[in-house]
Amino acid sequence: MHSEYRAMTKRKLRRKLESRDFFLITRSHLFAEKMIDASPFSSLDHATSFARQLWFKESCIQSWLDAFSGQSHLYRAISHAPGSMMREMLQWDRKYRAKFGFEFRTSTETWCSQEILDEVKSRYENTLVVELDIAAREEFKLIAHGLERLWDRMSRDNIQKESEDLVEVVPDSLEGENVVSSDISEGEDSGGRTASMLSYDLNRTPEENEYPYSGMSPEKKNAWHLAMWATRYLNP
Template identity: 30%
Template sequence: MEYGEEEFLACCGSTRFAHELAKVSPFSSLQEAIAAARDVWFNKVDVNGWLQAFSAHPQIGHSPSPSSSSSSAHSTSAQWSKGEQSTALATATSSSLQELYEWNARYREKFGFVFLICASGRSTDEILDELKKRYPNRPIIEFEIAAEEQMKITELRLAKLFSTKAKVSSTGDQFPETASKKAEDASVGKTSASPNPTRTRPPITTHVLDVSRGSPGAGIEVHLEIWKGPQPRPLFGKADTGGWAFLGSSITNNDGRSGQLMSIVDAVNPGIYRISFNTGKYCPSGFFPYVSIVFEIKKSQEQEHFHVPLLLSPFSFSTYRGS
């Protein structure tokens, strides 16, 4: 299905995103469009493009203000924003709206951009709780979270774009009317009708941020392994007996993101995983010749996504589980 830049701009307010996505269209399915959108957003749109997309959203709890712009993209985006915030506005009281307004102002003063969350299906109280939870974050972490939330919103809007413009084929087949609803359910954590929704990216991903420079860590070699030793898991304090099995490797790009480290599968194998970064080559004067992050994926989590980033400086590092 073919769309232009104006339509993609309504899905995500970054002109770079709309331009790059239009270049690789048309798409044969929603899943193909989402996969391409994720690649463009995380690998081809720079920091300025992220901020441009953030600024296209109205403040949570406020209806989009009228604009003199004749842009159809702005009009469509405003209409979608209103629908996405409908649950929040319907559940709000004057006191909760006032509190949300005050916290929005505090958030913007601290981080420099609007608080961004995929609001579809969320009440005012739920959004306010999430805002308060994210407010203590370091700016570099919060910026990443906001980018992930923007991508959730973009996926939801791509589904709306496909469902509203789908045409009946000569065989009578039609793009399922439930596509938009399924995307919305996924974005707010509801169970999809399918027990194994098709992924658009590998189940394990990572990126590197150089906090000493305030920029992505580019050109860093990354390896992903899974434990296949004689014991169920590597034993603490015991020498590594070669039980790690190699899954894949990549080099971080200019945005600090690794390429594909494993196949795109619906269910990831439960087990102990290790992501290793060649930090010594990246920062020869630093304290760490390499950094390894070991984590476990349980049977109950095999359908989930695991984003395991590295926040690096010459003499410290940290990590967290992202989305």
């Protein structure tokens, strides 16, 4: 699993990113557009490093607020909370939004209801500047996870495309083999095999066997030996 992940993170993808790729990653259109313009990236590490620089050093506050406009993680966690906790979580969701003006963002898994409730209570005591910084860091963790999922999907699509391209090449290769076979089949006897094939003895050296070996190209030699093998083992 770890070796596959490392290989995936280093794999270079050919196509540029598109708007639809960021649909489930971030609601910040400005951030997404700059990521698209900078693509394709040489690896997941490259994409994540560029995204970190863009998010923390070059993005304006509005880009952050746009990203925060998604559904509150506290509100989503309510569906996983026991009935006795739901009302309290809903109240804190409203209090947080009223104080800071944006939705509560956290990278804590939504089914960890108690942890999220404790987190929002603690962060509610922050100033707007401090909480904005924390929310931005939590949001970037979500963006990084989204990039991992996106890279994995694109890598799989890339492998599938390469496999399809390879399948298209195989028929051409087979046609080339048929041409060689037709050349070799000249002079076949009534049994459908050349006399030189029938007289070839694997226990002898090439000089001890009488067959048209001299002057053959490497490709013809390979084809000739393949025919020998087929004659000996497939048509006893």
